[in-house]
Amino acid sequence: MEPMRVFYEKTGTAKYISHLDINRCFQRAMKRAAIPLWFTEGFNPHAYLTFPLPLALGYESLCECVDFRLVEPVEPGEIVRRLNAVLPMGLKTVRAAAPVYKAADIALAAYEVRLELADTHPGRAKQILDAFFAQPQILAMKRSKKGEKEISLKEHLHELSICVKDGQTFLTVWLPAGNEQNINPTLVLDTFARQTGMLIDRLEVKKTAVLTKDGKNFA
Amino acid sequence: MNPELEKIFMKVQKPGRYTGGELNSVVKDPAKVDFRFAFCFPDLYEVGMSHLGMKILYSLYNREENMWCERVFAPDTDMEALMRKNHIPLFGLESRDPIKDFDMVGFTLQYEMSYTAVLNMLDLAGIPLHSAQRTSLAPMVVAGGPCACNPEPLADFIDLFVLGEGEEVNLELARLFLQAKREGWERAEYLRRAAQIEGVYVPSLYDVAYQEDGTIRAVTPREGAPAVVKKRIIKNLDKVFFPESFVVPFLETVHDRAVIELFRGCIRGCRFCQAGFIYRPFREKNAQTLSQNGHALCESTGYDEISLSSLSTSDYSQLEDLLEELLLWTEKEKVNLSLPSLRIDNFSPGLMEKITRVRKSGLTFAPEAGTQRLRDVINKNVTEKEVLSTCRTAFEGGYTSVKLYFMMGLPTETKKDIEGVVDLAQKVVDLFYSLPDKPKGKGVNVTISLACFVPKPFTPFQFEPQDTEEMLREKQRHMISYNRSKKIRINYHESKTSFLEAVLARGDRRLCAVVEDAWKNGCKLDGWTEHFNYDAWMSAFAKNGIDGAFYASRTRPYDEVTPWDHLDFGVSKGFLVRENQKAHEDAPTPNCREKCSGCGANCLIGRSCF
Numbered sequence: 036m037e038p039m040r041v042f043y044e045k046t047g048t049a050k051y052i053s054h055l056d057i058n059r060c061f062q063r064a065m066k067r068a069a070i071p072l073w074f075t076e077g078f079n080p081h082a083y084l085t086f087p088l089p090l091a092l093g094y095e096s097l098c099e100c101v102d103f104r105l106v107e108p109v110e111p112g113e114i115v116r117r118l119n120a121v122l123p124m125g126l127k128t129v130r131a132a133a134p135v136y137k138a139a140d141i142a143l144a145a146y147e148v149r150l151e152l153a154d155t156h157p158g159r160a161k162q163i164l165d166a167f168f169a170q171p172q173i174l175a176m177k178r179s180k181k182g183e184k185e186i187s188l189k190e191h192l193h194e195l196s197i198c199v200k201d202g203q204t205f206l207t208v209w210l211p212a213g214n215e216q217n218i219n220p221t222l223v224l225d226t227f228a229r230q231t232g233m234l235i236d237r238l239e240v241k242k243t244a245v246l247t248k249d250g251k252n253f254a
Numbered sequence: 255m256n257p258e259l260e261k262i263f264m265k266v267q268k269p270g271r272y273t274g275g276e277l278n279s280v281v282k283d284p285a286k287v288d289f290r291f292a293f294c295f296p297d298l299y300e301v302g303m304s305h306l307g308m309k310i311l312y313s314l315y316n317r318e319e320n321m322w323c324e325r326v327f328a329p330d331t332d333m334e335a336l337m338r339k340n341h342i343p344l345f346g347l348e349s350r351d352p353i354k355d356f357d358m359v360g361f362t363l364q365y366e367m368s369y370t371a372v373l374n375m376l377d378l379a380g381i382p383l384h385s386a387q388r389t390s391l392a393p394m395v396v397a398g399g400p401c402a403c404n405p406e407p408l409a410d411f412i413d414l415f416v417l418g419e420g421e422e423v424n425l426e427l428a429r430l431f432l433q434a435k436r437e438g439w440e441r442a443e444y445l446r447r448a449a450q451i452e453g454v455y456v457p458s459l460y461d462v463a464y465q466e467d468g469t470i471r472a473v474t475p476r477e478g479a480p481a482v483v484k485k486r487i488i489k490n491l492d493k494v495f496f497p498e499s500f501v502v503p504f505l506e507t508v509h510d511r512a513v514i515e516l517f518r519g520c521i522r523g524c525r526f527c528q529a530g531f532i533y534r535p536f537r538e539k540n541a542q543t544l545s546q547n548g549h550a551l552c553e554s555t556g557y558d559e560i561s562l563s564s565l566s567t568s569d570y571s572q573l574e575d576l577l578e579e580l581l582l583w584t585e586k587e588k589v590n591l592s593l594p595s596l597r598i599d600n601f602s603p604g605l606m607e608k609i610t611r612v613r614k615s616g617l618t619f620a621p622e623a624g625t626q627r628l629r630d631v632i633n634k635n636v637t638e639k640e641v642l643s644t645c646r647t648a649f650e651g652g653y654t655s656v657k658l659y660f661m662m663g664l665p666t667e668t669k670k671d672i673e674g675v676v677d678l679a680q681k682v683v684d685l686f687y688s689l690p691d692k693p694k695g696k697g698v699n700v701t702i703s704l705a706c707f708v709p710k711p712f713t714p715f716q717f718e719p720q721d722t723e724e725m726l727r728e729k730q731r732h733m734i735s736y737n738r739s740k741k742i743r744i745n746y747h748e749s750k751t752s753f754l755e756a757v758l759a760r761g762d763r764r765l766c767a768v769v770e771d772a773w774k775n776g777c778k779l780d781g782w783t784e785h786f787n788y789d790a791w792m793s794a795f796a797k798n799g800i801d802g803a804f805y806a807s808r809t810r811p812y813d814e815v816t817p818w819d820h821l822d823f824g825v826s827k828g829f830l831v832r833e834n835q836k837a838h839e840d841a842p843t844p845n846c847r848e849k850c851s852g853c854g855a856n857c858l859i860g861r862s863c864f
Contacts, residue, residue, distance in 0.1 A: 048275035051263055056270060056504040063277075063502060063556025066587075080588065081558075093264050121556070123277040123502075237261060 036073050037105040040087075040134040040254075041114060046095045046241075049125025054089040060123065061101055068117035073104035087138035087253070088212060088245055091219055096242035100253070102134060135254040136247055141213035143193065145244040146220045148206040153234035160204045164197045167227050175226040177218070188226065191218055212245065256350060262336045270505045271299035272333060274347035277502040278554065280316040280323070281348050288435070289428050291315050291323040292346050292353035292393075294361045296371035297781060299327040303501070304509035306563060307362060307399065311420055313497035321428060324348040324356075325501070328371045328779065329378070337378060344379035354380045357431055359393045360424075361412070363401035366758035367751065367780040369408060369769050372397070374778040376411065383770065385413050385458055391434055391441045396427070402455075403485075403532050404711040404818040407758050409457035410766035413441070414448055416455075417821060418485030419518070421494050423453045449479040453486030455821060462763055462817075468804060470762060470815040484822040485532075487858050491518065491539040496547050499554035511559035511592070512551035514544045516576070519855075520565040521846035524622070525633045525837055526661065528710035529565055531830075532823045534855035535863045536846055541576040548580060552589055560584065561592045617648050620659035623667075624674025630842045631666050633714075633833070638678060645682050649692055655699040656682060662729050662746070663707040663721035665837060672729050675702060676737045683741045702744045704730070706752035709806075710759050711818045712825060714833035720756040720806045723749050750788045754780070756806035762817040765805075767798045824855030 045057070052060065062082050065072050072082040085102045111131035118128045152160045167173075173188040193209040210218045220240050228235050245253040263269040284290070293312060295302030302308060308325070315323035324346030329337060337344070343352040353359055359381065361372050373383055381395065382388050388395070397405065398416035405415045416423055427448060434444040449456040459479035463471040475481050488494045496515075503510060519536035520529065548560045560580070564570060577591070584591060621641050622634045629636060645656055660675050679700045686698035706726055709718045721729070726749040734744055758765065771794035779785040795802055810816070812831045819827070829852060836843060843851050846863060850856075856863050 048273045051269040051273045052504045053268075053270070056506070059506070060277075060502075060504055062558075065556075066558065067553065067556040074588065092269075121277075123504075124275045237257070238264075 037108055038102065038134055039105055039111070039114065040100050040102050040132060041118065041128050042098065042100045042130040043118075043122075043126060043128040044095075044097050045090065045099050045126055046097075047125040049123070050093055050095045052125075053092050054086065057090075057126075058084060058086065060126070064118055064121050064126075065103070067121040068114075070103075070109065070114060070117060071105055071107045073106050085138070088141050088144065090242060091221070091240075094219075094240045094242060098242055098245050098253075100245075102138075132254065139214055140247045141245055141253055142211065142215075142248040143209045143246040143250070144212035144242055145194070145209045145246065146207065147241045147243050148208070148220050148224065149237075149239040149241075150204055150206065150224065150235055151237040152204070153236040155233070157199045157202055157204045161197050161199050163231060163233060164204070164206065164227065167231055168192065168195055168197075173226065173230075175222055177222060186218075188218070188223060191216075192223070207243075209246065258340050258342060259350065262333070262340060262342070265336060266333045267330065268299075268505055270503070271327065272329065272347065274325075274350070276504055277556075278499045279325075279348055279501045280312075282316075282322040284322070284349060284351070287320050287322040288432055289318075289321040289358070290346075290356040291321065291428065292326050292356045292359045293323055294326040294353075294359060294372075294375055295328070296361055296363075296368040296375060297328055297365075297779070298330055299503070300505060300507045301781075302327045303503045303505075303507040305362065305364070306513050306515065307420070309497055309500045309513075310495070311424060312501070313499070314421060314424065314495055315428070317495075318425070318428075320432075322348075324353075326353055326375070328375055331779075331785070334374075334378065334778075344375055352379065354393060357392045357394065357435070358428070359395050361395075361397040361399075363397050363399040363405070363408070365781060366401055366407075366755045367786075369758060370773040370777040370780055372408065373411060373770060373773040377773075384410050386410070388413070388441070391431075391439065391444060394431065394441065394444065398424075400528065400532060401759075403528070403821060403823055404760065404816075405455070405457065406763045406817040407761040407765040407769055409763045410770075412457070413445060414454055414456045416486075417453050417483060417823070419488050420486075421488055423451060423486045426451050427454065446477050446479075449477075452484055455483040457763075460820065470817060470819075472815065473817075473820045475820075482820050482822050485824065485858075487535070487537075487824075488518075489537075489859050491515075491537050492543050498547075498550045500551060500557075502555045502557070509561065510557075511561050512548055512555060512557040512589075513561045513563050514548045514551075515539065516544065516562055516564040516567065516570040516573075518564075521569055522566060522635070523633055523833070523843055523845065523851065523853075525631075525714040525833055526622070526664065526707060526710075528713050531712045531825045531853070531855075533565070534824050534853060535859055537859070537863075538571060541572040541579050544576055545579040545583075549583055552587065558588060559590045559592055561594065563594070567593050617653050617655070618657040618659065619644060621678065622659065622661050623664060623671060624660065624676070624678055625671045627840055628664060628667060628671045628674070630840045631837050632661075632664055633837070633842050635842050635845065638681070641678065642681060642685055645685055646689065649686055649689055649698075652693050654686075654693050654696045655701070657701040657703060658682070659703050659705070661705050661707045662733075663726050663752075665707075665715060665718045666840075667721075667729075669732065672733050673736050675704075676733060676742065679737075679742045680739055683739055698741055700742050702733075702742060704733070704744065704746035706747050706749050708752050708755045708759060711816065712823050712830070714830050714837060716760065716816065716830060717810045717812060717834055719809050720753065722803075722807055723753060726752070748783065748786070751780070751786060753802065753806055754788075754791055757802040758805075760810075760817070761805050764798075764800060768794045768800055770794075771797050824853070824858045826854035829853045 074080040114131040115128045175188045177186045195208045197206050315321045395413045397412045402415045445456045448454050459476050461474045465471045517538040519534045623629045709715045772791045775790035
């Protein structure tokens with residue numbers, strides 16, 4: 036049984052597909068692409084797919100991945116070709132390879148966020164954002180299954196930058212991701228909105244890279 | 255993408271209901287099509303996407319190069335509120351263009367309780383509700399589906415109804431519309447001509463006159479419309495179009511799987527069952543065709559489940575052949591078979607074995623009534639012995655839970671019949687414990703699911719009164735107190751909904767105002783308990799001075815003119831009267847394979863059915 040990892044993009048309308056639905060969608064796509072998947076051997080056999088780092092509903096991503104096992108060898112390039120022929124709009128595989136890292140090695144994710152603040156010029160928005168992130172401490176309320184918890188954001192914001200491009204405000208940032216700690220850009224910007232009293236009119240998040248502890252691309 | 259819509263998608267539950275973009279959905283260049291059709295399902299996405307008829311017609315239109323059919327569903331309340339707030343009119347999922355700019359807007363009427371959703375969708379689309387208020391040729395508002403067999407409660411809102419099966423007549427209507435566009439007809443001209451197509455009913459071309467007692471005196475056609483509109487059927491199901499692919503939803507829908515249609519019609523003639531009469535005559539599809547249909551679908555969709563659809567799966571004459579044929583590829587490709595609508599009397603161990611090879615889930619059977627006498631009245635020709643022997647087969651095959659469907663409020667029903675339901679369930683429980691080779695270590699669960707009887711047009715019970723709410727409630731109470739077993743669970747339906755169904759199913763045009771007022775009072779997803787508002791309906795009846803009991807709770811004499819007498823679904827009124835009389839004599843009628851009972855539906859195929 037050969038382990039395989041497929042990297043894919045999830046863009047456009049496909050960003051509204053929930054993680055659960057993506058799983059089902061890939062199950063079907065694998066079937067249509069006649070990829071010889073290993074099936075669980077229980078009472079109700081099904082293809083075994085795992086997603087090392089699930090993506091939030093509404094986010095786009097250039098670096099999603101799904102793991103599975105093959106019962107007979109297929110060329111990675113062939114897997115990419117066959118899947119792309121059957122995937123719906125907005126889902127596109129870019130690469131397949133044997134996994135290098137384990138899912139537990141994931142530590143960070145890089146995001147690009149395009150945002151519009153209500154009634155605020157992009158240049159002014161940049162100033163407000165810069166000032167907010169320049170604070171020595173930023174506290175956020177993080178909701179989890181166990182209830183709300185206050186966490187400190189500041190030390191988790193890596194490689195943060197804000198720029199104005201073509202009249203729009205962009206924020207790029209690396210945030211903790213994976214099993215141990217997960218902070219998503221929505222939490223960061225909700226905290227910004229709550230503390231500054233600004234109204235975010237539009238928020239588009241794109242995951243651009245998944246990284247290991249050493250800052251290497253998750254492969 | 256429309257940025258306003260984008261913002262809304264981020265705010266609603268399950269945006270996948272509204273975004274489109276699913277596998278196999280069809281996107282065309284609007285500049286290259288002449289005819290745009292909005293197929294509207296007046297319920298939520300999850301329900302509508304499960305409907306086979308929509309899948310067939312969607313593919314049928316889209317196969318035509320110059321036509322584009324899109325899907326439209328009723329938005330949930332959160333989406334609706336945001337659409338109204340942001341002035342976004344109802345749009346087609348494929349193009350996101352407003353459907354008010356389409357050529358034709360078509361609703362499928364699967365259920366009486368979706369009527370207010372039809373109005374709500376027209377309103378959300380920005381299309382005037384009343385047919386008479388619409389002046390331009392497009393959009394033409396059409397409707398079909400089983401409830402179109404008595405469409406009178408929607409007569410004011412729908413321009414034309416399609417009666418019967420749609421595979422041919424829909425394209426005929428589309429082509430006539432193209433001609434209308436080319437030649438610049440007025441909408442009245444289009445409707446006049448459409449009324450000449452067999453299976454097309456244009457309600458505005460019929461005048462209804464009433465007697466003093468509120469019943470109908472006469473329905474009179476105008477402008478050359480036919481006095482009686484005959485439904486359309488497909489004569490040869492092996493030659494009819496069947497889609498090779500379905501749109502595959504991202505969201506989990508009610509039925510999310512490949513479907514093949516074994517046959518149309520039913521040989522049984524259960525006297526309460528509208529589907530058993532309006533889809534006649536009985537026509538089967540060949541096992542080979544079906545297996546090919548199913549295989550093509552699984553390949554194009556990636557589905558790992560295929561459902562065998564019909565009114566009574568085990569009445570399919572080639573069922574064993576079909577299963578044999580299907581198992582040739584389904585096992586290899588890890589596709590599960592699901593066989594709904596099995597009958598109790600011909601559920602063989604051989605069939606059991608084939609289902610068990612695939613998957614074990616709960617079993618459901620529908621004895622419908624608790625005593626043999628009442629089963630004879632409703633012509634459900636199933637005996638207690640058959641129920642028990644089927645359950646024995648199921649238990650020996652490893653099943654431990656059985657669901658039994660019954661109806662309450664059936665004509666001639668007594669206390670004894672109500673007790674009979676529980677007695678029968680108790681016998682099933684006792685049977686389980688009497689078996690030496692019952693499944694080990696497990697108890698048995700018998701669920702009684704109770705529906706309230708709703709008299710429907712084109713059935714032998716169309717003349718019957720429905721039990722009042724008090725009567726039904728009393729019967730429910732009696733049944734629950736009569737049950738002594740913890741192994742038996744009783745579920746029952748809301749009788750208020752059943753009352754409204756009964757009113758609308760056999761209603762006339764005067765109900766249009768009630769439906770409209772109910773919608774104005776906020777009704778729009780009446781099929782959902784959490785949205786159902788009975789008081790809103792009651793105040794709509796009161797405002798219009800209409801008593802629902804006139805439609806639901808009154809015995810109708812055989813010679814009364816019904817609101818649907820000018821529509822012909824094949825079965826003759828004389829046959830319905832004969833069957834009604836036999837019901838009151840506790841006399842069953844043999845099924846169509848055993849003996850033709852002369853219902854008249856074979857006239858539609860011009861030969862005998864078997």
